[in-house]
Amino acid sequence: MRIGELSKQAGVSRDTVRYYERLGLLETPTQPHATNTYKRYSAVSLQRIRLVVHAKALGFTLAEIREVIEVWDSPGFDTEQKVACLQRKLDELEEKSRALSALRVGLRNALDKVGRKCEDTEDVE
Structure with missing residues (x-):
């Protein structure tokens, strides 16, 4: 899925998706076509964003969340x-x-x- 669909399904902005990507909270999206800059995000990215949003709501910092994701991966x-x-x-x-x-x-x-x-x-x- 592309970033618009991902952000809509996750309930976050496109900027938030990009920010989480820069922080290493998401898998690296693929670019299936060399002729454009569209990135394709997986269902795992959607699950990750939902995890991050939920964990943040419970008071966890992005650094704490990233630590858990890094260990898992x-x-x-x-x-x-x-x-x-x-x-x-x-x-x-x-x-x-x-x-x-x-x-x-x-x-x-x-x-x-x-x-x-x-x-x-x-x-x-």
Whole structure:
């Protein structure tokens, strides 16, 4: 598919596709005809963009996302290394999830107290 179709299906701009390509987040598109400059993107590129958009929405940086993609694509990593690296990322995700849960509890507590009189529970002498 060409960049217009890819960007439309992924819900991002053409500039975003080009930017992700420059960052190495996408496979190198092919140019099937030497007579024009049209690039052809694969279904993998569409999946990658959707992954990037979703991961960014969850708070991951492009650098963190690129690291995972590089590990996945790297022929220099054996299976054990890939598993270890991806497990570290999964552990980081679990930690972020716990932190978000704690923040959610704090925000709900604050929300419950909105409009109430502030009361100290400690005695001041």
